[in-house]
Amino acid sequence: MPGSAHRLVGLIILCPALALAAGKGGSEGGHGRAAESGRIAEDTAEANPPAATDFNCEKPGNPVEAMVCQDDSLTRQDNRLEKVYALALEQAQQGRPGAEAKLIAEQRRWVKSLKDCVKTEDMHMCLGDVYIMRITQLQAAWGLAPSLTPLRYVCKGNATRTVLATFYRTHPPTVKLEYNGSTAILHQGLSGSGARYAAPGLELWIKGREASITWRGEPLDCSSQPSP
Template sequence: MRACFTACLLLAAPAFAQEGPSFDCSKAQSSAETLICQDADLARLDRLVAGRYAAALAVIDSLDTGAEQARQTLRAEQRGWIKGRDECWKAEDLRTCVADSYLRREGELVARWMLEEATGIAFWACGGNPANEVVTYFYATELPSVRFERGDSIDTGVLVPTGSGSRYEGSFGRSIWTKGDNAIYRDPDPDGREWDCLLTSNG
């Protein structure tokens, strides 16, 4: 009887491990990590982001040039993100803050490293100038995300609540608010300029 009980525990162990987060809960150091270890859905989000991070590193490993610098940058960004997640103890709602942090991070990783096929690609001519083009790639991450390309710059953003259309916010004030074939694009420059944009093609 004892042997059967032990065998059942051993068989169940991988399932228990799979339901937990990607880190060792016995070494949880922050209130965020402690909560994640107690919350099945947050643990799932942790595994999801850990998988996206590993996938991004795999993409970097396949680069012909610049792999080492990109790897160092990604690792530094991930450490910074973890530090920011752990700052959620300051928030009024710890769980909501932690969940939002994971959802945004998944969107960032997928859009930045194009880990999935985009659900749509849109080309926008902004400010009445076809040369002033913004390209957006949309991704069906758990929190819908976008990849911005304008000239040589690349940024990512996530969907935010709005009364009409779809608004995505990126870094340093960058955003795009789409309404059918029209959009308002905001650039992250010191003046915070906004342009009216017209859809020229999509896919």
């Protein structure tokens, strides 16, 4: 019996240690699996970047999805947008921290804005226009189209007030303006004379070397100078 008592005491002493070791082993295994699952999820996310629109054409969820899925011309525009957006995402992933997340959020806002076309007289024309505008905006913003040599506009009143303009051969033509630490994309529109580019709150009107610029309410009279 003394031997049995000694074995019992030994088990009582050893069991907590074994339980603790088992707990550590199980915990490490769980964390290992969680970490591995996390890596797999990250790899999957990288391999499958978010789609530009992600419409379900088998079960359209709203009139916009139905029209884009059923109309050949809009379907082609949607496919083209997917390709351009994928290229923009690649550029964003290689850019500054947060650029990719910002682009994804921007694209989601754009998709939500498509519902505004339902309220227009011609939803088909509206959707076609906004698709073209978005495609060319992405091309200009991420340098995905051929561009001309940038022009530097020096504005009157202060030589440090300069606007850098990069013109892109998109359809329709676009220009990327950089001013005071901000960037904006404008599309070419109709004008009686000269070349006019516009976006909400922004305008660039070029006549020869002179340019009249409106930057979010701030009027600027500028002249083009050779880029540094």
